Amino acid sequence: MGTREDALGRRLAAAADRLRLFVRVRLGPGLRARHDPEDLVQETLAAALRARERYEDRGDGAFVRWLCRVAETTIRSVAEREGAAKRTPPGERERLSRILRLAGDDATGPATAAARAERDERLARALESLADDEREALVARFFLDRTFEEIGAAAGVSTTTARRLVGRATRSLGERLR
Numbered sequence: 001m002g003t004r005e006d007a008l009g010r011r012l013a014a015a016a017d018r019l020r021l022f023v024r025v026r027l028g029p030g031l032r033a034r035h036d037p038e039d040l041v042q043e044t045l046a047a048a049l050r051a052r053e054r055y056e057d058r059g060d061g062a063f064v065r066w067l068c069r070v071a072e073t074t075i076r077s078v079a080e081r082e083g084a085a086k087r088t089p090p091g092e093r094e095r096l097s098r099i100l101r102l103a104g105d106d107a108t109g110p111a112t113a114a115a116r117a118e119r120d121e122r123l124a125r126a127l128e129s130l131a132d133d134e135r136e137a138l139v140a141r142f143f144l145d146r147t148f149e150e151i152g153a154a155a156g157v158s159t160t161t162a163r164r165l166v167g168r169a170t171r172s173l174g175e176r177l178r
Contacts, residue, residue: 027075125176
């Protein structure tokens, strides 16, 4: 494998935990009952490898957002293959921003990995317990880096309403994480 492929492999490995969390949250309980999230993570990684020539490198944050978009496409494809009804996939306080940034932290080591896995599990459970519109807003804002304008347009509401929705969702998530 060449240097470029090695670098891509390292980036994919570093982003894998955040991608797993994203897939689990976006999958929803219905599809999760029929599909192992890890299988969809693997499908996403394979699709990302196939599409790597179309990716324009804009840094690690952009790379993770790109992977999340690939995962979203993979999940939609699985739902469509099942003949599932088409649905929009699910999807600021400093503390929530910090928690979500930590979810993307790629520090390594057994203790760090165990702590990260426990933290990600708590975060995933808390996100899954939110109302659909709240979960969608947080995923769009913090995983896909969408603006309030984009969130509002996708939800069919004003930018101000989208900002309030993200704020309400942030408070709800914070309460669940306490």
